Amino acid sequence: MIKLIREHLSTKIFIITVCLLITVGSAIYGMVALGMSRSYFLELDRSLSNQTEKMVLQLSNTSVQEIDGVKKMFALEHGISIVLKDSDEKVLGIYGDMEYSLAPGTDVEDILLGSGITESYSCKLTNGKTYWIQVFGNKEKVNIGLESLKRILPMLGAITFLAALAIAALYTKYITRSILKVSEVSKKMANLDFRVRYTEDRRDEIGILGENLNELSEKLESALDELKEKNTDLEKSIKLEQQLEQQQMAFFSAVSHELKTPITILKGQIQGMLLEVGGYKDRDRYLKRSFEVANSMENMVQEILYVSKIRTSGFELKLIDIPLHQLVENVIKEQEDMAIDRGLQFHIRIEESTWIRADEALFTKVISNVVGNAIKYTNEDGNIWVGVYKRGEEIIFWIENETESIDEKEIPKLCDAFYRIDKSRNKRTGGSGLGLYITKMILEQHQFPYCIENTEKGIKVEIRCYEPTRRLL
Structure with a gap:
């Protein structure tokens, strides 16, 4: 009790x-x-x-x-x-x-x-x-008179007691109803349930308290939603940071592995020449091979430095309006000799006045890598189709080359660091393994969508760029 x-x-x-x-x-x-x-x-x-x-x-x-x-x-x-x-x-x-x-x-x-x-x-x-x-x-x-009062005292007392109970019950219900409602609202608020509202229509202090609770509930609900949203963003940022850290660890592990092989080869060749063992007595021949290995290592180091530059937290794009049609034509001219040496034929369909807003140096690297890959992996005496055209507010660059189809499961891996389908890594297809990886990083910085897909002729790469007016928005 x-x-x-x-x-x-x-x-x-x-x-x-x-x-x-x-x-x-x-x-x-x-x-x-x-x-x-x-x-x-x-x-x-x-x-x-x-x-x-x-x-x-x-x-x-x-x-x-x-x-x-x-x-x-x-x-x-x-x-x-x-x-x-x-x-x-x-x-x-x-x-x-x-x-x-x-x-x-x-x-x-x-x-x-x-x-x-x-x-x-x-x-x-x-x-x-x-x-x-x-x-x-x-x-x-x-x-x-007094005796009469004494005689009716028990009945009067009973009536008074029952009346007191009834009046007290009604009075208690009237007084405590709003207070209990306020208590219920505050209890649910304590349990972080801010959807409940005080609905009693009162203008006294209890009514004001209920309105204040409603206002507090709305503000707390808004603050909690904002906190949840920020917490979600923070979790995404942490997850992204963890993914980047894992990618970085995987990248450095792959770098170590990629550098280890040419260093071992170079070390073996130099040691063989110093000791004049077997065929290594022919120094001119193996010096040339050593130079090629060193040159390959230099290219790889340059690519690694390029990747490191892009991944720096303070890196910013230098966006300007550039003519994509001229940029593609210039890259093709620079690499045309390589195509001619392999008997390749370019089929070019480029629309004029196709301007985009991008970092000129980085986007030149993108086009150079994609065209270079097409030349490198196209079958001997094959064909390469290149096009630039406008579609709505987008400028589309595409390149398609004659080659063997790629397993659909392998396509998402093409842009991974040091990933190459050709495991032999011979002189024709061998490279740093970072070309498409750098291309992907640059396109993500520009927020340009891209796709790689199999076609009836071979492999097609498509990049969707934006016009300067759209990009400025």
Whole structure:
């Protein structure tokens, strides 16, 4: 019970209200009982005073023989007792209720002293003597009223108790309904549920508190959503950072592996020449081979430095408007000799005035890598198709070469660092293994979509660029 009272506001208010109502009812009952006797006596004194004064005036014109009749009639009429005394305080007669209640041999003076005098008046009769008249009120009516109150006390108490319970229940429900609603809202807010709202229509302090809770709930919900969004972004950033770190570790591992092979070859050739072992006695021949290996290592180091430059956190693109049609034509001219040596034929379809917004040096590297790969992997005496055209707000560059199809599972790996389908890595197809990887990085920096796919003729690469006006948006 104590725990119930401590933990529930409605129980506290209900008990306090019942106690207050019972206390007030008891106080009212006591005041009625006390006030009844006091008000009766006051009224009795006032009435007797008026009537007695009239009787005294009447007695002044009455003889001694007629006085008894007048006093008896007056006492019976008003339900009081009258005592007549002479000037020496000697009792001459008693009239009214007191006259009939005296037992034989009773000391009248003791009775008078114990009863108390309501009023005392002096009266001079026609014989010239002065008499004292003492008037005593009757408490019987008051006693009857008090007895009646005592008899109805149990019923009155029961009614008061039930009324107190009913009133306390209604009052408690009215007072605590809004408070309990506020408590419910705050409890759900504590559990991070900010969808609940205070809906009571009140304009007092509790209503203001409910509105403040609604406003707080909205702000907390907004802050929580924002926090969740930032947390999601942070998780994505952490995940991306982890992926970049893994890619970096994989990249450096691949770099170590790629450099290890030519270094081992170069070391073996130089050692063989120094010791003049077998065929290594022909130094001119193996010096040329060593030079080719060193040159290959130099190209690879340059590509690695290029990758490192792009992946630097402070790296920024130098975007300008460049004519893509001229850039593609220049790259093809630079690598045309390599194509001629392998008997390859270029088929060029380039639209004029195809401008894009990009980093000129980096995008030149992209076109050079893609064209170089096409030349390197096209079949002997094969064909290469190159095109640039406008499609809506996009500028499309594509290149297709005659070669064997690639397994669909291998296509997503083509742009990985040091990945080459040709495992033999012979002189025709051997390279740093970073060309397409660098191409992918540059295109991602520019946010240019690209795709590599098999066709009926061979392999096709398509890059979607944006016009300068679209890029500026």
